[in-house]
Amino acid sequence: MTSIAPIARIETDIAIVGSGFGGSLTALALRRRGFRVALVERGRHPRFAIGESSTPLANLLLEEISDRYDLPRIRPFSKWGTWQRARPDVAAGLKRGFTFFFHASGERFLDDRSHEKQLLVAASPHDDVGDMHWYRPDFDHALVLEAESEGATYLDETHLERVRVEDGGVVLDGTRKGRSLRLSASFLIDASGPRGFLQQALGLPAAPLDWLPPTQALYTHFEGVERWDRLAVDAETPPYPVDDAALHHVFDGGWMWILRFNNGITSAGVALTDGPASAMRPAEGAPAWDRVLATLPSVRDQFRDARTVHPFVHAPRLAFRSQQVCGSRWALLPSAAGVIDPLLSTGFPLTLLGIARLLDLLEHTSDGPARESALRAYSRATQAELDATEQLVAALYASMADPPLFKRLTLLYFAAASYAESARRLGRPELAPGFLLHAHTRFGPELQGCAASARRTPTGRARDALLARIERAIEPFDVAGLLEPGRRDWYPVLADDLVKNASKLQASVDDIDRLLERSGFVTRKITN
Ligand SMILES: Cc1cc2nc3c(=O)[nH]c(=O)nc-3n(C[C@H](O)[C@H](O)[C@H](O)COP(=O)(O)OP(=O)(O)OC[C@H]3O[C@@H](n4cnc5c(N)ncnc54)[C@H](O)[C@@H]3O)c2cc1C
DSSP, X not given: OOOOOOOEEEEEEEEEEOOSHHHHHHHHHHHHTTOOEEEEOSSOSSOOOOOOBOOHHHHHHHHHHHHHTTOTTTXXXXXXXXXXXXXXXXOEEEEOEEEXXXXXXXXXXXXXXXXXXXXXXXXXXXXXXXXXXXXXXXXXXXXXHHHHHTTOEEEOSEEEEEEEEOSSOEEEEEEETTEEEEEXXXXXEEOSOTTOHHHHHTTOOBOOOSSSOXXXXXXXXXXXXXXXXXXXXXXXXOSSOTTSSEEEEEETTEEEEEEEOTTSEEEEEEEEEHHHHHHHOGGGOHHHHHHHHHTOHHHHHHTTTOEXXXXXXXXXXXXXXXXXXXXXXXXXXXXXXXXXOGGGTOHHHHHHHHHHHHHHHHHHOOTTHHHHHHHHHHHHHHHHHHHXXXXXXXXXXXXXTOHHHHHHHHHHHHHHHHHXXXXXXXXXXXXXXXXXXXXXXXXXXXHHHHHHHHHTOOOHHHHHHHHHHHHHHHGGGOOSOTTOGGGTTEEOOOHHHHHHTGGGGTOOHHHHHHHHHHTTSOSSOOOO
């Protein structure tokens, strides 16, 4: 008698494909609401993953989800200090801000007290409430273990071959460790990243990029990357250590990121438009990396003693958009529906905003018109946020050879992000509708208009008019002193800026004082 391995059949409420932080966090929250959840992963943790740098808004969203779904073991991951105290075993990097240095090809980096070739924007006033770079091999592994211990059925090393969408739900067929598997669920969440599972299995069409130029990326993890502040010692003290940040080296046609973790590993990569990419040939890996460094002599010094600890990854097309975000029985997380560019660390907040919306939708609607309408709203919100991000990032690509304009444009992002974070922390999220305030009746159209002008690479009076328009757009939302010329493009986080601009948040000075204490911004009440 021959023995045939029986098909493993699993019935569940929600199937989630992909166990990055997005899938695992969604699984955890759904378990807390009593849903049966199966979390399917094609690989095995711990594993290399890209997308590492968080932001104040991302951390606030993680905190909000942790509180709403009673996830006290996840909440510490929302701040550097609590993370280090609660989970020192999970590697991370301290991120105190966004550091930009602007380079001319073949020239050493040189700047003076005017800071023309740099932009430093602090994201936190001190380390304890700082942001992080998530070391994804550890972080994603930790979250998947939490999801499992919360009762999610975790199926790693699973190869899904088919999906069938039926009236009552979805049926997934595949194999796991040599055994057939059939998974039935009433709803499917695709958390498998761009060009992921449903894109392939349902043949969903990609959407053309309307604004971004095509870009390629080359990236990996290194050891032995030198700190920039050891190579380029500044006579003045910057608002935060420039390497404890998302460090961006920007040049005409591309940029490089450098993110340091506390385990000696540094994530670094380069994004290139097709022009420079045709000269650098990033598909070749290490030789291409050396060619990029050869054009950036000061950055090359940072990598003089560096060695890779993971093979180079070449992304022939960095950005991706899906035409469709939902069906009657399935939804893509924003991270599966689109990836724009890491330039402003927008992936995490977009993903977390989407997770929060999807959780709400699954909790508060059941099959029928209400769910269909909520899914349509989810789809519209996801696409609109990706649109706004794509428009702004495309404007930044268009101005990489014009640092003053590039810097002004990024302030649109920093103004929107700091305003949204403050409004949410004050319990008034309605003041800051949509990621990048894109749905705000005043800021949204201005963001769009400024980005559209910048993409036309204006010169002369048109460029001056654009710089002035950006300032006017930012002013009513600037709660971080972003328009103070005396700061010379070095922006610390100061309690006073929030206090002075309380009225822009429809708040009193007392409201702001309480917010500052609550969020660990200051340890004692401010006296003016
Ligand atoms: C080069 C680059 C740099 C980035 N940097 C940043 C940054 O600094 N900050 C930021 O906020 N965002 C960044 N992003 C975006 C960020 O990567 C995503 O927002 C984030 O990874 C989303 O996490 P996730 O868990 O939803 O998906 P992912 O991290 O993409 O995880 C998907 C998971 O699904 C699994 N999977 C895939 N296909 C299948 C399948 N068929 N079956 C089962 N499992 C499957 C994968 O193995 C993986 O474990 C970057 C993106 C890129 C491309």
